[in-house]
Amino acid sequence: MSTTPETTTENTPPAPAPATNDVVEQMRIALDGPWRDLRERIRGELPWEAISGTPGESIEAQRERVTRQVLALADKGYGSIGFPTQYGGTLDYGASCVAFEMEAYGDLSLLIKNGVQFGLFGGAVSRLGTDKHLAAYVPDIMSGKLMGCFAMTEVGHGSNVAAVETTATYDAQTDEIVVHSPTVSATKTYIGNAAKDGRAAAVFAQLVVPSVGDVADGEEETPSKGVHVVVVPIRDEDGNPMPGVTIGDNGVKGGLPGVDNGTIAFDHVCVPRENLLDKFGGIDETGTYVSEIDNINRRFFTMLGTLVRGRVCVGGGAGAAAQKALAIAVRYGEQRRQFSAPGSPDELVVLDYLAHQRKLLPRLAKSFALRFTQNAMTARLQELEDAATSSEKETPGADHEDAQRELEAWVAGMKAQTTWHALDTIQACREACGGAGYMATNGLTQMRADIDVFATFEGDNTVLMQLVAKGLLTEYKDQWGDLDIAGTIAKVTAQTVEGLVENTLKRAGLQRLIDGATPRNDETALDSRGWQESMFSERASHLLETAAMRLRKAGKSDGFAVFNAAQDHILAAAKADIDLRIFEAFKEGLEAMPEGEARKLMAKVFDLYALASIEEDKGWFIEHGRITTSRSKAVTTRINELCAELRPHAVDLTKAFGIPESWLENDLIDLGQDRAGVTA
Amino acid sequence: MSTTPETTTENTPPAPAPATNDVVEQMRIALDGPWRDLRERIRGELPWEAISGTPGESIEAQRERVTRQVLALADKGYGSIGFPTQYGGTLDYGASCVAFEMEAYGDLSLLIKNGVQFGLFGGAVSRLGTDKHLAAYVPDIMSGKLMGCFAMTEVGHGSNVAAVETTATYDAQTDEIVVHSPTVSATKTYIGNAAKDGRAAAVFAQLVVPSVGDVADGEEETPSKGVHVVVVPIRDEDGNPMPGVTIGDNGVKGGLPGVDNGTIAFDHVCVPRENLLDKFGGIDETGTYVSEIDNINRRFFTMLGTLVRGRVCVGGGAGAAAQKALAIAVRYGEQRRQFSAPGSPDELVVLDYLAHQRKLLPRLAKSFALRFTQNAMTARLQELEDAATSSEKETPGADHEDAQRELEAWVAGMKAQTTWHALDTIQACREACGGAGYMATNGLTQMRADIDVFATFEGDNTVLMQLVAKGLLTEYKDQWGDLDIAGTIAKVTAQTVEGLVENTLKRAGLQRLIDGATPRNDETALDSRGWQESMFSERASHLLETAAMRLRKAGKSDGFAVFNAAQDHILAAAKADIDLRIFEAFKEGLEAMPEGEARKLMAKVFDLYALASIEEDKGWFIEHGRITTSRSKAVTTRINELCAELRPHAVDLTKAFGIPESWLENDLIDLGQDRAGVTA
Known part of the structure; x- marks a missing residue:
């Protein structure tokens, strides 16, 4: 293990103490998830040259280079991951998603060309074809002999x-x-x-x-x-x-x-x-x-459903790019000095400024959250794959189909959220690195340009969020249909009570009265996982229920008009659902960690993710009586505190992603440290 | 006037009625502002080839092309705009900013190369130099003979x-x-x-x-x-x-x-x-x-202050790019069809979806607001320039210096807000055009890549917003220093009362009680310019006053710590100030328009700008008792209504920017309209 890059400490001031390394390692184990062995193998065996790009070269030269690299990776067996073993495939289906994530730390043109060849073309043939097709095409697809x-x-x-x-x-x-x-x-x-x-x-x-x-x-x-x-x-x-x-x-x-x-x-x-x-x-x-x-629609969606992996991969790849951008920007922020504090001769490193922490650390925390979710989602993909393969049935059963539809909605939403997160994060990182971030050699701008289209291909993000909403509304309708009379009444009553409470709050400011009476409770609640969870889950259920109610009013003639007038509401419901899933995945990931320093640090990252998410949508939470105005202000204060508390660990947190140093150093910005007036 | 491109209606379904054209023309006159003649001249005389780029060509080829174009523009006299007339310069100082804005509809590499040569290098020599320098260098700079x-x-x-x-x-x-x-x-x-x-x-x-x-x-x-x-x-x-x-x-x-x-x-x-x-x-x-x-700091800031035009230009250029992106995306949204409404054989044009309107129209409204502000700011630059030139004094007086500092803060803030707006808008436009938006031929991606660095050069945006805050805090401190005892007490009392009211609201939910009692008042107030204005101005003054109070607590030893803990608050105060200035500029622009249809339409655009700004920050407004939760929801409802009301005018609104059709058509996306199943 001495050759694994993550234990290398060169170029990383200040030198971390061994204890810190254990913390990093513990966090990395947590983030690596179920395919840790594969991640470790790839870290150890893939040289940077195999996956690095050449920004600025002509398109012809880049296409040639990428084709060469695709074939070289195929030679190393990277094209075979996830194909059925009886046709020469290796490892399991989920592994192909994890390999894709790891390759996303390299050149994204190469990643997408790989994805087209082995994932999309290869996937279509192997998932929609039958034995004769797999026998005829798959070996040549895996080797790159048949490009498609x-x-x-x-x-x-x-x-x-x-x-x-x-x-x-x-x-x-x-x-x-x-x-x-x-x-x-x-x-x-x-x-x-x-x-x-x-x-x-x-x-x-x-x-x-x-x-x-x-x-x-x-x-x-x-x-x-x-x-x-x-x-x-x-x-x-x-x-x-x-x-x-x-x-x-x-x-x-x-x-x-x-x-x-x-x-x-x-x-x-x-x-x-x-x-x-x-x-x-x-x-x-x-x-x-x-x-x-028989049903033409069901057939269509079943066929498309088998191709869900493409979206798992695109989201995972975008998430990985965001992680790498953060690794670059955090290290830059740790070294770049600009402006001195009053009374000090030295300029401060820019990551010491709250505004800089605010730019990078909540996005870092969200990257953790998304990585846990990506792991959980990939594991679920594999679970359903195993269930389908072990079943002798030619066509999937109804239960499996429901599970598959649910996974598809989750994947669609995560693809949209992760790619948007990546675009936002890479841009913030570029700006955080100033002019240096704009130089192609430092890796951020080509990454940003490449990731751009991730928001559109494999499904336009807005359309995908609409798909999430459709799934939720269908499921919600199904549940209502299944409820017996008593259950329906109970549910209606509960909603009415909630509506009454909300209206009462609105009119009488009851929540603010409660708030005034229990200020301590507000403060202690902020770090409470249960309270945070209730925020995420109540928002999701309230938005869904109210969206469903609006749509129920639609008649035959005004169906589209009613839907369209509620489209922002419906999309918000979809986002709230995905946010809740992300929260749950982070929670499960955290709870799986052994007690210790690493888990404590991870819990703070989780707090930052949860509170920053709540702050981002604080208007909604206050509007709907979920938080008081003073609690909302306390959330902001706590986020600033968490930024300060996590700031000394910022570089370690980016190391937890497990991006080999040798894959990073080419992109690490030359800071020209030889300067006047810096004594530290 | 028959050759001016904006009256051309070809390629623009549905064909606008003459009345609509008058509306467009009226709006264009309003948006053109004080240098309308120059804008018209440039529209008429600059062929697209003079300012268009060649995305995808090698860097060497693009550099050669841009150098050629810079010299050709200089030949046409574009290098001389804004230089002193005694050395061969033409037009006035502000005109150079307006010419820069117009050139920003073309290739942005060319724009920046022009800016470096004539604005930055030429500006440094002519603003920081004396007669001997101007005589020696300016003619060769204007002609491009001396590149610098x-x-x-x-x-x-x-x-x-x-x-x-x-x-x-x-x-x-x-x-x-x-x-x-x-x-x-x-x-x-x-x-x-x-x-x-x-x-x-x-x-x-x-x-x-x-x-x-x-x-x-x-x-x-x-x-x-x-x-x-x-x-x-x-x-x-x-x-x-x-x-x-x-x-x-x-x-x-x-x-x-x-x-x-x-x-x-x-x-x-x-x-x-x-x-x-x-x-x-x-x-x-x-x-x-x-x-x-004598004072070394004052000297430094006076020198830098003379170079403020660079930031005026960068903001204006970014604003123009955003306008062009919107012109492209709105036209695409007006033609691109995807998915049919239930019961209809035809797919809908995507701009009919609320989500699509939400993506484009508030950004369009903000582009109007920024354009009015840019015009006002450029006029102010010219005003101070005229005052300085007419004065015989070698160094500016104290009043002029105050005015200059105030302009600099305004410019710094606008540069930051406009460049961020441009980045956000071009990206939204790219996504709104789907895969077609990602093709270089359609103009959006190179624009996005070029504008990226606008957030960093001519001053990092965050640092610039800090500069705005510094100016505000200094001014605020000066005001406090000037107050007599009675005035100070009155001001303190007023603040205390406001604090008391806010705390009372927090505890007793008084605002919600009031709200419950006067629901109608809430609704009627949304379109009220006075109410909107009070939202913008109260936010600005509250954030500034409370930021100043936090900083006043800082001692010598913990000065930086106190500042840093409040940095997000300080930056919010700066943004609120700039937002208020933008609001005021839009208001003045609107009020200068003659009564009629165009003004009515412009008023709706203003409403959309104002309400979308309030919605964006609704958490703050509710937290601070400025709007009730029900009013906040009403704002969202009204924004959706405004989107529907403005949607039929969307293309006309983009025409009001006055981008010549011949400069746009190269970027208009080929929709491959020959398709099955479309009868409309």
């Missing part, structure tokens, strides 16, 4: 995947599927691996299977089977586009310069019937469409 | 300019000034024009003038005269560095690829005594330091 695209997004349809216009029409005469782009807006776009490397594409298209023979009345008559995925060769061995395939280059983007995003249009391209990935719906030898899922 | 640097920032000192380490030591023997970088951290860095084009640099250095002959006791004895600026040739005619000058290239940055930022270090470089820019302090023929300003 995930051709879902179209010019006209990003978020609304169900409405893609590309068609895949079965022709019984030739026993082939004809893939076609009927309109300009049906052109596939932003497709990674398309512009340069892709040989094949997993194409999302409306499957059309004309009925065979006579169809009885009442039977399914429509030839439209909804969105399915077909593997289509797009380039020949020499790299030329296949007949009928038109490939374009998206060219310069806001970031990810090493990813060859492009457009693909199809002009009646014929592929064998077997190229349809038919796990959830296929065409048999008689030319008849067969699926165990 | 503004060498202020050092590796070790960005914000703390007073502590730069570069020295400029007068040598009486040779009658020369020796410019030297004594440490690594004294190296000048991030200096525009340094890496490629600069022939000379205005170097900020500690001036050292050893005393001549005997010095009487009590006279100024120190040879250190504080920071002064010396013109130093850095390259010869062939472009090679001058002896003793070491030039480096900062290389790849987060943005502004066309600006050749670099480092400069001096090894005992000798220049004639005359190269010292000596308006505020110089060395006479006897080798004696002479200045009309």
Whole structure:
């Protein structure tokens, strides 16, 4: 273990005492979560060169470099993680998410190119295909021999995947599927691996299977089977586009310069019937469409659901980038001096200023919270995977389907929250490093530019939060439907009482009266986990219940108008739900730690996360009588105290993420320490 | 006027009625402000090619292109705006800020290169130099024949300019000034024009003038005269560095690829005594330091104060970029369709969703507010300039100095608020345009990358807000000092009463009681300009007074600790002050408009700005008893209504910025409108 980078102390003033290292190690164990061994392996075996980028080089050069690195990583076995072992895959499904997180400390163009090849293209083939597809494609995908695209997004349809216009029409005469782009807006776009490397594409298209023979009345008559995925060769061995395939280059983007995003249009391209990935719906030898899922919507969502890993990865990758940005900015803040305190000849290090602590430490605490949640979510993904694999059933049962839908909502919300957090955090870190932060050599600006699109791809964040809300509202409706009369009355009564109390508070200021009478209680409550938890959970349930009530008023004719007028409310309910899940994950992570200094320190980080979240939304909490105005002010005071208490541990806290020093030092800003007037 | 682009209606569905155009024109006149003629001239005469960029090209190619464009603009006379007319300058000082704003609709690398050459380098020479310098340099600066640097920032000192380490030591023997970088951290860095084009640099250095002959006791004895600026040739005619000058290239940055930022270090470089820019302090023929300003600090701040235009420009440029981003995103939102409403075959345009309106319209309203403020601030800059120029005095009087300090604080705060607004807005616009927003051809991502550093250069935003606070606190202290005993008692009593009322409110919920009794009053008040204004002004004065009280408790020994513990409070006071100024500027702008439809529409934009600002800080307003919880909820409801009311005017509102269509159409996103299922 002496070679593991995290025990290296060089370049890290002040030198931490051994005891501190134990604390760091304990925290790191907690943050590493269930796939700690894999994280340790990657830390030990991946040299920086294998994953580092070259900001500023031409797009052509970066694309070449990234392709080289993808193949080199595949050679090391990184392409095989998470594929079924019977086809040469290694480790488990969740491990592929953890590997993705670790790779996100490196160049993000490389990360996304890896994600496209092994996660999206490889994932589509292995999750939507059947044995024949896995046997035919997976080994070559894992080795990088067959580079492929995930051709879902179209010019006209990003978020609304169900409405893609590309068609895949079965022709019984030739026993082939004809893939076609009927309109300009049906052109596939932003497709990674398309512009340069892709040989094949997993194409999302409306499957059309004309009925065979006579169809009885009442039977399914429509030839439209909804969105399915077909593997289509797009380039020949020499790299030329296949007949009928038109490939374009998206060219310069806001970031990810090493990813060859492009457009693909199809002009009646014929592929064998077997190229349809038919796990959830296929065409048999008689030319008849067969699926165990009759409902076209359920089939669509089941298919998309199997691809949930992509969003787990995107969120995890963004979270990792934010961690790295904080590691860079905190170290800079620990060394950079500017302005002296009155009476002192030396300038202060900037992290000693409250404003600087306020900029970095709450974001650091949130990064801890998100990492715990990411671990829990990945573990849950693996749990459901294990359950599905151990089951002999071809199609998942209703319980499993519910669990899967719930996971999808959680993942969707976390993807949105983590990518937004990353954008906000990397920007704050850039500004906290001043002009030095703007220099490409210091790693922050390319990271920021690359992460930008994480808020949009794999689902637009706002649309994803809408999806969370939809899940919550459906579940809520289901619960109400299931309640017996007595239960309904009890619930209605409880809500009415709550409404009454809230109105009474509003009118009579009862809460403020209580508050005036029990000021001590306010103060002692701030660090109480139970109180913090009640804030998160009451906000989530209140927002959901009131959103549901608003929507219940909608009639047939004004349905959209009612929904739209409540959209901000609905999105707030979704965010509150995700925030609660994050809180719970942090709590579980903390409680799993052994008693000791590390746990005490972690508890303070948790307090900072919880209180900063409450402060951010203090308007809501006061509006709804959840905190008094004096308690709200006390929250702010306590956050400032926590910043001061955590400030000496700031560098150690960033070390707890376990980013190898050798992956960081290239990005550590040269401070030109040789200066006049500094004696410390 | 038929050739002015803003009357062109092509590409803008739905076609606006003539009446609407009048409204747009009226709003544009209001937003154009005092330099409307110049704005119109630039709109008419500058072709897009003159100011457009080439994202994705190599840094070398972009630098070449930008240099070419700078010289072409200089040929058209754009370099001469704002320089003294006796040396060939044209128009007035404020006009140079307005021209900068207009150029900010184009490539921002070009903008900054222009700013470095004509604003910073040219500004330093013309504002800190005397006739001999202006005669010698200004004509060549305006033509671009003499390209120059503004060498202020050092590796070790960005914000703390007073502590730069570069020295400029007068040598009486040779009658020369020796410019030297004594440490690594004294190296000048991030200096525009340094890496490629600069022939000379205005170097900020500690001036050292050893005393001549005997010095009487009590006279100024120190040879250190504080920071002064010396013109130093850095390259010869062939472009090679001058002896003793070491030039480096900062290389790849987060943005502004066309600006050749670099480092400069001096090894005992000798220049004639005359190269010292000596308006505020110089060395006479006897080798004696002479200045009309004795106090070294006052001298430093007077010198820096003359350079305030740089910050006016940076804020204005960022504001213009935000306007352009909104113009792009609003048009996209007006055309892009995604998801259909229940019962409708067609997908909705995304701007019809409340969440999308919420993303764009409050930011649009704030852009209006900032534009009015920018106009008022630029006019004030010109006013003080006129006053200074018409005065025969060499050094400004005390009144003028107070006015100047006040302007500087305003400018500092606006620079910070506008650049942060721009970053936030461009990012929201990028996300609102989805994947299309991430394509470089659509203009948003390069803009975002370029604007990033605006938050740091010309003063780190947080440090600038600190400067605003310092000004407020000083002014507040001065006021208190001037009060007679009776006045002091009255003021203390008033504050005590306010404190008592606030505490009473806290305990007894009186405000909520009042609120319960007068619900109608709450609702009618929301659109009341007086009520809105009272919110802005009471917040500003309360935060300032309470911050001052906290600081008054500080003793000698714990001064920094008390300040630091209150830093978030102090910064909030500064922001509240700037927000109030923005409110006042919007109010004045609105009131100057003729009665009619345009004014009515503008009033709604103002309401949205004001209410969204209040909502953003609703926690504070409720905490401090300024709004009730029910009023706070009503604010949110009203914002949603205003979004719906303004939504049909969204494109028109962006047209009111007066960005020529020909400057926009290159960035307008190709929507691939040819799609299935859209009948509208």
